[in-house]
Amino acid sequence: MNFADSEVVGSILTTAGYGLADTPEEAGFVLINTCAIRDNAEQRVRHRVRELRALQNRKKDLRIGILGCMAERLQDRLMTEEDNLSLVCGPDAYRRLPELIAQVRRQSGEQQAAVELSTTETYADIEPVRLGSNGITAYISIMRGCQNYCAYCVVPYTRGRERSRDPQTIVDEARTLFERGYREVTLLGQNVNSYSWEEQGDTCDFPELMARVAGIDPRLRVRFATSHPKDLSDKLLEVMAAHPNICRCIHLPVQSGSNRMLKLMNRKYTVEWYLDRVDAIRRYLPDCSITTDVIAGFSTETEEDHQATLDLFRRVRYDYAYMFKYSLREGTYAWRHLADDIPDEEKTRRLNEIIALQGQIALENNRLELGREYEVLVEGESHRSKERLFGRNSQNKVLVFDRIPAAGGPAAEEGTYRRVRVTDCTAATLLGELVQ
Numbered sequence: 001m002n003f004a005d006s007e008v009v010g011s012i013l014t015t016a017g018y019g020l021a022d023t024p025e026e027a028g029f030v031l032i033n034t035c036a037i038r039d040n041a042e043q044r045v046r047h048r049v050r051e052l053r054a055l056q057n058r059k060k061d062l063r064i065g066i067l068g069c070m071a072e073r074l075q076d077r078l079m080t081e082e083d084n085l086s087l088v089c090g091p092d093a094y095r096r097l098p099e100l101i102a103q104v105r106r107q108s109g110e111q112q113a114a115v116e117l118s119t120t121e122t123y124a125d126i127e128p129v130r131l132g133s134n135g136i137t138a139y140i141s142i143m144r145g146c147q148n149y150c151a152y153c154v155v156p157y158t159r160g161r162e163r164s165r166d167p168q169t170i171v172d173e174a175r176t177l178f179e180r181g182y183r184e185v186t187l188l189g190q191n192v193n194s195y196s197w198e199e200q201g202d203t204c205d206f207p208e209l210m211a212r213v214a215g216i217d218p219r220l221r222v223r224f225a226t227s228h229p230k231d232l233s234d235k236l237l238e239v240m241a242a243h244p245n246i247c248r249c250i251h252l253p254v255q256s257g258s259n260r261m262l263k264l265m266n267r268k269y270t271v272e273w274y275l276d277r278v279d280a281i282r283r284y285l286p287d288c289s290i291t292t293d294v295i296a297g298f299s300t301e302t303e304e305d306h307q308a309t310l311d312l313f314r315r316v317r318y319d320y321a322y323m324f325k326y327s328l329r330e331g332t333y334a335w336r337h338l339a340d341d342i343p344d345e346e347k348t349r350r351l352n353e354i355i356a357l358q359g360q361i362a363l364e365n366n367r368l369e370l371g372r373e374y375e376v377l378v379e380g381e382s383h384r385s386k387e388r389l390f391g392r393n394s395q396n397k398v399l400v401f402d403r404i405p406a407a408g409g410p411a412a413e414e415g416t417y418r419r420v421r422v423t424d425c426t427a428a429t430l431l432g433e434l435v436q
């Protein structure tokens with residue numbers, strides 16, 4: 001989401017006449033787009049700002065600004081604490097950046113802030129510049145904000161209320177990308193399945209939007225992230241089943257395998273509901289991979305709750321998981337009402353157990369892939385060798401293979417689809433060979 005936001009910022013600033021620099025050394029202004037979801041994300045940004053101070057000592061006119069969720073969360077506090085900052089700008093105020101930068105330049109030394117949240121801003125009319133693009137895969141932001149208020153989560157406070165973008169602008173952006181040679185788009189939102197648009201009697205929900213984007217061309221792959229389990233409808237699964245170019249991968253963050261924890265987290269579903277959704281996915285899309293997010297050591301989590309999470313992992317057998325230690329965030333429901341009472345070493349132990357189990361499951365899942373063939377969208381050179389390429393299958397698994405088929409025939413090219421047979425694997429990657 002931040003990456004897509006940086007592309008919007010890039011577009012706003014290039015339209016205003018600024019250019020992109022490749023390194024901070026070449027830049028007149030460094031803008032850091034930030035995440036506030038966990039404390040360690042924020043600490044990394046603080047570290048970066050302090051590192052840049054050394055560069056500022058050598059380059060007196062270098063200015064630094066903070067964008068995104070940390071700017072929204074800390075506002076003026078951030079500028080007091082990091083006095084080498086010239087501006088802070090929240091996620092709904094990016095259109096004001098050219099004006100803020102001009103003001104910083106005019107009144108050197110005076111700090112500028114724009115942190116107002118909006119109920120309508122979607123940047124729908126802005127065509128993002130594609131930063132560091134491979135020309136093959138791109139993100140499209142389809143909605144902003146979130147109002148689910150999960151007890152641990154800072155997003156509703158830093159990104160404001162949920163709002164959906166005009167579907168026609170989304171379809172147009174995807175079509176333009178396809179015409180320029182892109183072959184995969186990922187539709188982004190904090191909870192994409194609650195996407196909802198209505199204007200003058202014209203309505204569009206998420207399954208309808210997916211059908212419209214997938215209908216652009218069968219050679220355009222469509223992915224999406226993230227879906228909330230409470231809103232994962234059969235209608236969406238039906239649309240996915242009807243469109244082979246909608247990728248067979250669903251990211252379905254579970255957060256915990258204990259009903260007591262889910263209730264305390266205000267996730268609005270139970271383990272039983274979640275497993276019913278997993279069964280529905282397997283029924284409609286038998287070859288679909290499922291991935292998740294999980295939090296270890298939320299308030300009052302007992303050993304029994306933790307074991308319930310491990311049990312759920314054994315049941316669902318995820319292909320991939322993003323696994324986190326609980327981090328208390330100021331302003332959230334948990335911060336106001338629930339104790340952060342699991343000692344850090346205990347959180348780490350639980351997290352490590354989940355990581356070890358998931359590593360084993362991912363490896364076992366990958367071993368089942370040996371001998372299978374997949375259509376792979378070739379994305380680029382493998383970082384280990386120029387002779388090898390990598391791409392992903394519909395299930396979002398990375399495959400690495402020789403550029404030239406062993407049995408002879410044309411070399412694979414970036415941005416094209418090729419068939420690859422899986423010959424070996426690790427827990428993270430499938431190794432394969434091109435098939436004629």
Ligand code: SAM
Pocket residue numbers: 037038152153154155189190191226227228253255293294295324325326327328329
């Ligand atoms: N909207 C998505 C959802 O609800 O599934 C996720 C958005 S959040 C940016 C990504 C993940 O960060 C969450 O799924 C959760 O696992 C994790 N997360 C959020 N707040 C956290 C916190 N306070 N401590 C640890 N992990 C957190």
Ligand code: SF4
Pocket residue numbers: 146147148149150153154155156190191228
């Ligand atoms: Fe945060 Fe919950 Fe919204 Fe996801 S759904 S962004 S976890 S509040």
